[in-house]
Amino acid sequence: MNEKALRILEYPKIIDMLTGYASSPMGKELCRNLMPSSDISEILQGQMETSDALTRVMKKGSLSFSGIRDIRGSLLRLKVGSTVGMAELLNIAATLDVALRAKSYGRREADAEDQDSLEGLFAQIEPLSNLNHEIRRCIIDEETMADDASPTLKSIRRQIKLTNERIHSQLASMVSSQNIGSKLQDNLVTMRNGRYCLPVKAEYRSQVQGMIHDQSSTGSTLFIEPMAVVKLNNDLRELGSKEKEEIEHILDTLSELAGESAVMLEQDIAVLTRLDFIFAKASLSRTYNGSEPVFNENGYIHIKKGRHPLLDKKKVVPIDLILGKDYRMLIVTGPNTGGKTVSLKTVGLFTLMGQAGLHIPAFDHSELAIFDDVFADIGDEQSIEQSLSTFSSHMTNIVRILNAADAKTLVLFDELCAGTDPTEGAALAIAILKTLLNRHVTTMATTHYSELKVFALTTDQVCNACCEFDVATLSPTYRLLIGIPGKSNAFAISGKLGLPAHIIEEAKKNIDVQEQNFEELIADLETSRATIEKEQEELSAYKAQVESLKKRLEEKHDNIAKQKERILNEANEKAQNILQDAKDYADHTIRTMNKLSKSGGVDMKALEQERSRVRDKLNQSNNRKKAAPTVQKAKVYAASDFKQGDSVHVRSLDLKGTVVSQPNSKGELSIQMGILKSRIHFSDLEPIDEEVISTPMINKTGSGKIKMNKAAHVNTSINLIGETVDEAMIDLDKYLDDAYLAHIPNVTIIHGRGTGALRKAVHEKLRKSKYVKSYRLGTFGEGETGVTIVEFK
Numbered sequence: 001m002n003e004k005a006l007r008i009l010e011y012p013k014i015i016d017m018l019t020g021y022a023s024s025p026m027g028k029e030l031c032r033n034l035m036p037s038s039d040i041s042e043i044l045q046g047q048m049e050t051s052d053a054l055t056r057v058m059k060k061g062s063l064s065f066s067g068i069r070d071i072r073g074s075l076l077r078l079k080v081g082s083t084v085g086m087a088e089l090l091n092i093a094a095t096l097d098v099a100l101r102a103k104s105y106g107r108r109e110a111d112a113e114d115q116d117s118l119e120g121l122f123a124q125i126e127p128l129s130n131l132n133h134e135i136r137r138c139i140i141d142e143e144t145m146a147d148d149a150s151p152t153l154k155s156i157r158r159q160i161k162l163t164n165e166r167i168h169s170q171l172a173s174m175v176s177s178q179n180i181g182s183k184l185q186d187n188l189v190t191m192r193n194g195r196y197c198l199p200v201k202a203e204y205r206s207q208v209q210g211m212i213h214d215q216s217s218t219g220s221t222l223f224i225e226p227m228a229v230v231k232l233n234n235d236l237r238e239l240g241s242k243e244k245e246e247i248e249h250i251l252d253t254l255s256e257l258a259g260e261s262a263v264m265l266e267q268d269i270a271v272l273t274r275l276d277f278i279f280a281k282a283s284l285s286r287t288y289n290g291s292e293p294v295f296n297e298n299g300y301i302h303i304k305k306g307r308h309p310l311l312d313k314k315k316v317v318p319i320d321l322i323l324g325k326d327y328r329m330l331i332v333t334g335p336n337t338g339g340k341t342v343s344l345k346t347v348g349l350f351t352l353m354g355q356a357g358l359h360i361p362a363f364d365h366s367e368l369a370i371f372d373d374v375f376a377d378i379g380d381e382q383s384i385e386q387s388l389s390t391f392s393s394h395m396t397n398i399v400r401i402l403n404a405a406d407a408k409t410l411v412l413f414d415e416l417c418a419g420t421d422p423t424e425g426a427a428l429a430i431a432i433l434k435t436l437l438n439r440h441v442t443t444m445a446t447t448h449y450s451e452l453k454v455f456a457l458t459t460d461q462v463c464n465a466c467c468e469f470d471v472a473t474l475s476p477t478y479r480l481l482i483g484i485p486g487k488s489n490a491f492a493i494s495g496k497l498g499l500p501a502h503i504i505e506e507a508k509k510n511i512d513v514q515e516q517n518f519e520e521l522i523a524d525l526e527t528s529r530a531t532i533e534k535e536q537e538e539l540s541a542y543k544a545q546v547e548s549l550k551k552r553l554e555e556k557h558d559n560i561a562k563q564k565e566r567i568l569n570e571a572n573e574k575a576q577n578i579l580q581d582a583k584d585y586a587d588h589t590i591r592t593m594n595k596l597s598k599s600g601g602v603d604m605k606a607l608e609q610e611r612s613r614v615r616d617k618l619n620q621s622n623n624r625k626k627a628a629p630t631v632q633k634a635k636v637y638a639a640s641d642f643k644q645g646d647s648v649h650v651r652s653l654d655l656k657g658t659v660v661s662q663p664n665s666k667g668e669l670s671i672q673m674g675i676l677k678s679r680i681h682f683s684d685l686e687p688i689d690e691e692v693i694s695t696p697m698i699n700k701t702g703s704g705k706i707k708m709n710k711a712a713h714v715n716t717s718i719n720l721i722g723e724t725v726d727e728a729m730i731d732l733d734k735y736l737d738d739a740y741l742a743h744i745p746n747v748t749i750i751h752g753r754g755t756g757a758l759r760k761a762v763h764e765k766l767r768k769s770k771y772v773k774s775y776r777l778g779t780f781g782e783g784e785t786g787v788t789i790v791e792f793k
Helices: 004-006 009-017 025-032 039-059 072-079 088-104 119-124 129-139 151-176 201-208 227-260 263-286 340-355 390-405 422-438 452-460 490-496 499-507 513-599 604-627 726-742 757-768
Strands: 139-140 190-193 195-201 212-216 219-226 294-296 300-304 319-323 331-332 367-369 373-377 408-414 443-444 462-470 475-482 646-649 655-659 667-674 678-680 685-687 693-694 705-707 717-719 746-750 773-776 785-791
Touching: 004 009, 004 340, 009 025, 009 263, 009 340, 025 263, 039 263, 039 294, 039 340, 072 088, 072 263, 088 119, 088 129, 088 139, 088 227, 088 263, 088 300, 119 263, 129 139, 129 227, 151 219, 151 227, 190 219, 195 212, 195 227, 201 219, 212 227, 219 227, 227 263, 300 340, 319 340, 319 367, 331 340, 331 422, 331 452, 340 367, 340 373, 340 408, 340 443, 373 390, 390 408, 390 422, 390 499, 422 443, 443 667, 452 462, 513 678, 513 717, 513 746, 646 667, 646 705, 717 726, 726 746, 726 757, 726 785, 757 773, 757 785
Parallel strands: 294 367, 331 443, 331 462, 373 408, 408 443, 717 746
Antiparallel strands: 190 195, 195 219, 212 219, 300 319, 300 367, 462 475, 646 655, 646 685, 655 667, 667 678, 693 705, 746 785, 773 785
């Protein structure tokens, strides 16, 4: 990739962000050297590693690589048998600590899914716990060897300690003695040249036997090593040499042990560096909620809700862009500060980031093409030096681009051929774009020239786009609209800012009639687009309501079928019980009669009692039949029984509705059932008496009772789009009353996004309402900021 395009598209700033997430010097070095690739296998491998690292971070938390040291120089010396110092050995131990931590992090659970692309890297890590433990056991810090590093060192240090104690004891007795103590400058023991001495006054030199090692700057004090401790000092010096030799021996042993593992240490440092780099990419993706793009090699770009990663993610407006499938070239027009350059840079930067193995801040399954090179000529002062802002310097860059561009390159132009005569500039821009189009170069350009809008409308493989601008508020929306040319809006903006109308009218006279008609056509297209978007929002809301109603009907039918089956089963079971009871009682009666007959003499009293029991049993059965509810036959109504505005029950659908028309010649009436309206024959209808209800929100007088006719059929949403604030507040107030009386728990208010004035008024109304429990903006799938969800008390 050429350096100029990388700088213009601000790729180095992304690399700086990435480098900040790496922990080790080598990992930061890999980040700084990351460049976009055109090898698809290398790109896909980099993307897969970033995605797998991000998945692990989401599941198990972040993996820290702090502690990795650059031990590559030490490893080179160890390989040739050299001895390294304590600081270098501690650096090896610190790196092995990270290796052990990474090895533990990389272990997968027994029930884990298939291996990911990082499994092999984690498997290559060798923590070398024995070496690490030995270094930590022997070395305390960069200047201190532990006493237990070896038995010999421990013995030497014990002797040094005993010798020091004997020297201090001997000198302390001399200092405290009357004979020597009075001849000392200070009653203390000091060291000179590594030997213990006493500060003796110069005039007593001959009275203190010993070796002079130093004197004070004035010459009044001599530092004498008494003869009584000379041998002890010599012993101490000899023990110090032995200690140093033993430390060198221990370092030799540790270096030899580390040298045996030099190859594995090299592998560890390489793998840990690679993992540090990969997890830095994952951390960067996490900051801007990135996703792995899909790649192709046919020049097709489809960005879904893309956000420029260097802009504030709370304020940036996502863009949707398609390029390279039905058209190879995109011409973006519109007013200044409308987001054209940001859209251009977003496409270029996403391409560079994707081909470098980095995730892009866009929705899942956004698609990018793989290009051999990216060229950009973007003329804003933020990215191009002032000395290069002339037409000639831009043309020099364009010539360089034309010499190198082919079907495997992406070319981005900002304000193509601006800065010169508009007529010549537009003609030159069209010629350049035609040249690139003939070479099948994927191109995106921004412009103010109307001629380029016409060129896009009349040329195959070229498409118009614009950045939306709200003339009412004189502010851009930063939305990129594909297929519609942009309007400069110079007259509208000037009028809003106070330019007199007669000046604007005079300016319009100076515009070619054909060009003015073209601008008016663009304005009509924008109006039609806004209307279509509004209707699509309404259709989406209606579709959601229909789906909800359909689901409720299906659930109701399922419940009816289940209840029917249950009632039939219970009836069959009850009938079986009744039959069995009757059979048992009849058998008992027959047996009793036979018994009385066989007894020889007929006991009339006993027979009469048995007859009475049978009669009582029959009476009980008859009483149960009378008590059982009888199914009344449905009453048949005439067409004249139904009047416009009456509440009715639709038998076949088991729904309530309202009559909205008189019956036709076939006896069919139009019935409004929620959001559905259908023609129903009068034979399928029956009137419903309006319920009279009372509510605590209304006073408890006679006026507190109201008819529940319309409230019973209130829709679960209201659409206020297209209404003024005053109109909307009147409709909303009535709708909230009806919805609350209908006992609807939640309703949706559709107010659209627009300028936000209608949404603000709706929220103010809801805040003051006595029977609104809570309200919130919609989430993804509910309409987002275009709707408000209300919950009643």
